[in-house]
Structures are given as C-alpha cells and as structure tokens.
Amino acid sequence: MIMNKKVAFYTLGCKLNFSETSTIARNFNNEGFDRVDFAEKADIYVINTCSVTENADKRFKTIVKQAQKANPDAFVAAVGCYAQLKPQELADVNGVDLVLGATEKFKITDYINDLSKNDFGEVHSCEIEEADFYVGSYSIGDRTRAFLKVQDGCDYKCTYCTIPLARGISRSDTMANVLENAREISAKNIKEIVLTGVNIGDYGKGEFGNKKHEHTFLDLVTELDKVEGIERLRISSIEPNLLKNDTIDLVSKSRAFVPHFHIPLQSGSNDILKKMKRRYMRELYVDRVAKIKEVMPHACIGVDVIVGFPGETDEHFLETYNFLTDLDISYLHVFTYSERDNTEAATMDNVVPNNVRSKRSKMLRGLSVKKRRAFYESQLKSTRTVLFESENKAGYIHGFTENYVKVKTPWNPKLVNTLHQVELTEIDDDGLVRLKFVETLIKAN
Template identity: 75%
Template sequence: MFSEQKTVAFHTLGCKLNFSETSTIARNLLDNGYQRVEFNQPSDVYVINTCSVTANADKECRTIVKNAMKANPNGFVVVVGCYAQLKPQEIAEMEGVDLVLGATEKFNIVEYLDDLNKQEDTIIHSCEIEDADFYVGSYSIGDRTRAFLKVQDGCDYKCTYCTIPLARGISRSDTMENVIKNAREIAEKGIKEIVLTGVNIGDYGKGEFGNKKHEHTFLELVQELDKVENIERIRISSIEPNLLRNEIIEFVSNSDRFVPHFHIPLQSGSDVILKKMKRRYLTKLYQDRIGKIREVMPNACIGVDVIVGFPGETDELFLETYNFLNSLPISYLHVFTYSERDNTEAIEFDGVVPHHVRKERNKMLRILSEKKRLAFYQTQLGSTHKVLWESDQKNGKIHGFTENYVKVETEFSEELINQTEIVDLVMISPDGNVQVAKKPVLAF
C-alpha cells in the first residue's frame, strides 16, 4: 500500500556552526525517508536549531515556534541547539513544542520521531554538559556557492559573559582524516568555497573525552586543507587573536586557496574590561596581530567582534574601545550589546550599564563599522579581483564576494551563479556594494 512520505522543515538561529549542524541533521532525516520542505509550508516535523548567545536569541525561538504552528497546527515541533541545552524546561513550557533535545541527542533525532502526534507534555532529552565529550562532524551545503565545514566544537575558555561552554561542552575536534574527507566530498559537489567553522577553531587538535593533548595544530590543519583539489577558496571564520599565530598568517598570505580575510574577536578595546571578561590577550597583542596581517596582506579584509555595555564599562572605558577600533586598519565590525546570561560570572558584577546607554554605544560602533567598510572598499577601487557569484537576485542584480570579502554586484545572469570571474572594481553603488567591470575571460 502507498505510504505518503513524511516531510520535515528546518529553521536555524545563530552562527555558521549551527548551519553546518542543521545540514547534517537534515541529511540524516532525508536518508531516513523524509522529504525537506520550506519552513513556512505545512510539514509533519519542524526542527528549530537554536542559539543562546543573547537574550534576543531566546525570544526569537518563541517566534519561530509560533510560525511553525501557523504553518501546521498539528506539526511536530523539535527544538535543539544551545538554548535547548541551557534551558530545556523553559522551552518545554512554550506552547506547541513537542520535543527538546540537548547537546548529546540532537544528532540522534531520528530515534525520537516514531510518534509524530502532538504531545500533551513536552518530552525532554537533555544531558549534563560534561556528557558532551564526543565529536560529530558536520558541513552545510545549503547553497551551491559555499559550504560551512565544522572542524571543532566546544570551548575550554572561561570568559565571564559567555554560556557557550555550558551549552556545547569541552573543546574537542574532528580528526584530520575526517575533515579532509568532508572537504573532498564538498569539492565533489561542485561547491567552490569552504568556510571553516567551530566554537574556537584556533584550538583545533584536542581529541575527544577530555583529552587536552593536541593531536594536530590548527596550522597543520590549514596546511593539509590547502592540498585539497577542486576547492577554489577556503575562508577561516572567527579565530581568537591569541591563537592566530604569525605562522598561520604567513601561510595564508602565500596560499592559493586560503583567502585574505580574517574575523578576529576583540570584544573590548579596554584592557581593564578585557581582564574582567577573562579574555586571553590584551590590546597590545591584538594590535600586533592586525599589524602582521597588514604587513603581509595589505588588501586583507579584517572583521572584528565587539561587545558594548559590559558591567563596569564607564564612558571613559567605552571611549577607549571606540578610539582603539578607530585607530586600527580594520574593515568592519560585528557589534553585540551585552546581555545578562544566567550562570555566568558577569551577571554578578557591579557597574551595570543602563540599557539605553548600551543601545547608544551599539549605534556609535555600527556607524563606525560603516565608515570602516566604506574606507576599505574605497582602497580596493581600481583593482582587479576574482569574484564568486552567488545565487541571490535583488533588483535585477547578482551579488558575490571577492576573495578579500568585498561585496560586489552586476546585472543578473543565471549562467554566472557559482562561477568565478575576474573583474575590475569600479565604483561604490548607493546601497554600499561595489559595481564591477568584467574582464573578457571567465576563470573557472
């Protein structure tokens, strides 16, 4: 007798790492007979992969659950991810949620989907985070242009504002062999760019089960990935400044595959605040890292994470951060407003910054970020770059990124999608992207 195929829809909140893990969970379900549909469509199962970096991410989860219920009031709603590990009971109280899976169970989702009837009481399968001592490799192939390749999970750092170690456990890594195997699989699918991702990727090499010995270093991983054929670009996502060794910077500067683009968390430009945050560097080391990159890769794009409104951040200390960032030859900022998180040290700190002040400081740094981005783009005008065109279309334009992460645009053409092309950067358009003049030959 014909049995209708069950459907599943996914929604991912948060970081590139979450996207890579959602893709792995999706492939698992598809291999077990499910058909994937869009999240706004009626589906038998809705899987929501959550983030919990800020309080806003928690609120966002509630909204997504409601959206699932609108699409299909009888849909079976599963919540996984960092928020699910940290506060499973809070999620269980949300109307419409049927199943909550913690850090150790999210990759076993198939085992929990025997009965897809709506549950009167939400089922929770959580764990003590100490049990999350094994590694599951992941990569996303959500679009045809790039893939997020997970190489590491968890974190051993004790930053006073951060819940990630509580949500993801100890630092542990994939084997070198498996990372290379996944990279080759990605290449076979015709994807041209890999973005390396993890919680603390510079700490790559620590094994499973709490083994703190590094089997390999991040530099060794980079060197091996550089040999994988048929991948045109490899991009390093966020990496801690104390772990971004000069040897890594020098290797990237001479690589044909690793691109001149770094994203390096700073969090504060005040040494006083950095110490309160228990970061593992001070501003002098950060400044030296930026200087080294600019020395060997003058056209590199450098992104920075920064947090405003941390407890004890006075007006003077915030201005230290602002002036420090303003003085650095960086390309853009990701600005986060500090939010109190349960079970962190910082929640007990004195010197709480009023919310309206946090908001004002965030706005100041976002304006600075736009100035930095514009200044960086202007330095690139008149130069020739290779752009990888993406699949999106907006106002008749197709967009892509140069190897050094300048966002460019040209007239849309289906044939350009997932192709690399040599272009001249001509002028900055009103929406902030760079317009290009094409060279006559496509570089495949």
C-alpha cells in the same frame, strides 16, 4: 520510520548551527523524510536554537507559532544551545513536543516514533560534562559556499559567555574526517568552504576532548589547502591569541585560503578585557592586525566587539571607540551586552543602563559603516577575483571578492557559481561595489 513524511528546519544563531542543521537534515533524509521550507506544511518542525543573545531566546516562541500556523498538528522539536541550557523553559512553550540537549540532537530521529503531539514537551538533555564526543558536520545552504565544522566546545571561561555550558569542552574532528568532508563538498561543485567551530584556533584537542594534540590548526589548514576542486577556503573566526604568525604566513602564500580574517576583540580597554577574562590584551590585537597587513596589505579584517559590559564606563567605551578608529580594520560586528544566567558577568556590579548600551552600540555601528566604506575605497581600481552567488536581487547578481568586498553587476544567470577576474570601479549608492570584467571565465559552473 514512516516514509515520505515532511520535515522543515529553522536555524537561529551562528554558522556552526547552520552546519549542524544540515547534518541533522541529512539524517532525516536517510530515514525517508522529504525536506520542505519552514513556511510550508510539514509533519515535523525542528528549531535549532541559539543562546548567545537575549533576542534569540525571544524569537523562539515566534518561530514555534509560525510552525503551528503552517500545521497545527505538526510535531515540534527544539535542539541546540538554548535547548541544552534551559530545556524546561523550551518544553513549557505551547506547542513544543520534544527538547534535545547537546548530546542528543544528532540522534533526533531515534526519539521520533509516531509523530503524535505530546501533552507536555518531552526533555532529553544531558549534563554538559557528557558532551565529550565529536560529531562532524557541514552545511550546504547555497551552491557557492559551504560551512565545514572542524571543532566544537570551548575551554575558555569568558565571564559573559554560556557557550561552554551549552556545548561542553573543546574537542576536534579528526584530520582524516575533515578532509573527507571537504572532498565531499568539492564533489558537489561548491567553490568555497568556510571553516567553522566554537573556537577553531583550538583545533587539535583529541576527539574525546583529551589534551593530546595530534594535529594543530596549522596542520589542518596546510592539508585543506591541498584539497583539489575547492577554489576558496575561508577561516570564519579565530581568537587573536590563537592566530599565530605561521598561520598568517600560510594564508598569504596559500593556493586557496583567502585574505580575510574575522578576529574577536570584544573590548579595546584592557580593564574590560580582564573583567571579561579574555586571554590577551589589546597590544596583542594590534600586533596581529599589523602582521596581517604586513604580509597582505589588501586583507579584510572583521572585528567582534561587545558594548555595555558591566563596569564599562564612558572612558572605557571611548577607549574602545578610539582604539578601533585607529586600527586598520575593515568592519565591525557589534553586540550589545545582555545578561545570561549562570555567567559570572551576570552577577557583576556597575550594570550599564540599557539606553547607554544602545547608544554605544549605535556609535560603533556608525564607525563600522565608515570603516567598510574606507576599506572598499582602498580597493577601487584593483583587480580581484569574484565568486558570484545564486540570487537575483532587484536585477543584480552579487558576489564577494577573495578579500570580502561585496560587489554587484546586472543579473546574468550564467555568472552563478563562477569565478571571474574583475576590476573594482566605483561604490554604488547602496554601498556595494560595481565592477568591469577584465578576463574570460576562470572556473566554469
């Protein structure tokens, strides 16, 4: 491998992709490459793709053009979910030299020889059944927070989703490896770990996708809670049917796990949930929210919801809207349904027109703003712990409380990557919360 070549990365999609990009970047580093920003001139550009939304597909071509503008002679490689699902489509994009599927992406340095441009995009992708091994990864994007991958793949058959096709069967990292990665992160003076995966509540399926459950998700969070040096642990997203009472109780009593849950709902209509082949009905979701609020009244609860699914009538949508209005949740992530090839939903009748999808999406985004505002108002005058981040944004430093209230205070570089107890005082015009310090430093940088 040629020494001191430059490599740049662009990541589309989820926290899991960010953790995997970081791992791939460390592999390049071990091969003697220097990592530079994507806007800079590099010898190789690696684009980690996403297939969840149509928009991510379209953005790929734009990103390739960005790379070519920075260096027309650069070698361009595509990896990730879209690369697994439609490798030839990516290979046909002008300027792309290499496309790697699910099993090959972590071996990318093995495929790069002299970095000379190819006449055609070269594809190395597997049948997804071959993606039956596990590669652990974690990302360190800034000094305050790291994404730690604990699980990959999914055995669910949701009718709108391509992730099982792109990532394969559900499989988990070993407990020992997750704990070792957590300790490595801790040694880098990072204060918060966000657990990530495709379906992390399914943690425990063996390293090769077998059904032998050596450890459960509860076992994992119990052990992670004991890792010294990590001040905060956050569960990124967990299916309602896999979020058990014992996990909720553990978080409520935990040393490090924070009272913040992100729980996909997708629809507030049982008719639509059945068409989506989700593994719960709305009644279970109500039960989960009630349990969390019973033991942690101040907990933040985020919700994923899809609008415009085939067959979603105005009545179904209003059912979802009213359901969410009445639910004690804190914010929404709203996804406008988009057809994905090779999914059951793509062949369903009663397609919702795009303008109707857009209108419904706008309504739910408006509801999310109201929900977040109400949640922030409920937290005013309370004392919380804030972890401050590293950016100076227009003269302010931002941070998050343990229960995910976003705060701001005048910029002070000494606050970066430190934890402080504060009182939440008022909501500013930009929707962020102002604070006053109520103590001296909790954890120094």
